[in-house]
Amino acid sequence: MTDRPYVIDVMISAKAIAARIEELSEEIASEFEGTDKLVVVGLLRGSFVFIADLVRELDLPIEVDFLEASSYGDGMESSREVRILKDLRGAIEGRDVLVVEDIVDTGHTLSHVSKLLQSRNPARLKTIALLDKPSRREVDFRADHIGFEIPDEFVVGYGIDFAQRNRNLPHIGKVRFTDEA
């Protein structure tokens, strides 16, 4: 699959992402106003760029932690089995938690991780996803905060990979195979 030739067309520019993150940070700041114990949890690997930009816009006392989950491997199809490859370093019982995800597609990953973290009894657990593909959903799940709703396209860039490549693109692009008619 990955040796097929493809190009990447821009879907969301770096400038549009930056503008939306400013708005999202205001939503998060008002939701967690007054907290002295917010833990911002990035889901690796895809969210590493989004969480870096988001936390630098947040004027709140926060800690940052990471959890690595994987369900796609190198393909374009979810295995529907979410593997936890790296757990949080810190305990979240009694803490306010914001889980940061790059994209919600079938919904299996963020739904699974939310249930897992909820079972550890945080004071509050909220989720934010930069991208949402509601037309692909297989489980009943919606993130509390969403950057952009997108159509059913396989996207890359801004942290998101295709077979581990293209995570370093500054924008969100969509993959277009050039050997298709």
Ligand SMILES: O=P(O)(O)OC[C@H]1O[C@H](OP(=O)(O)OP(=O)(O)O)[C@H](O)[C@@H]1O
């Ligand atoms: O809603 P879903 O259908 O579950 O898809 C969303 C997940 O798929 C990607 O992760 P992937 O398994 O590719 O791991 P990665 O973040 O390390 O790239 C993406 O980063 C999300 O975590």
Ligand SMILES: Nc1nc2[nH]cnc2c(=O)[nH]1
């Ligand atoms: N790269 C990539 N990974 C995904 N995981 C779930 N949806 C997507 C997508 O559109 N692109």
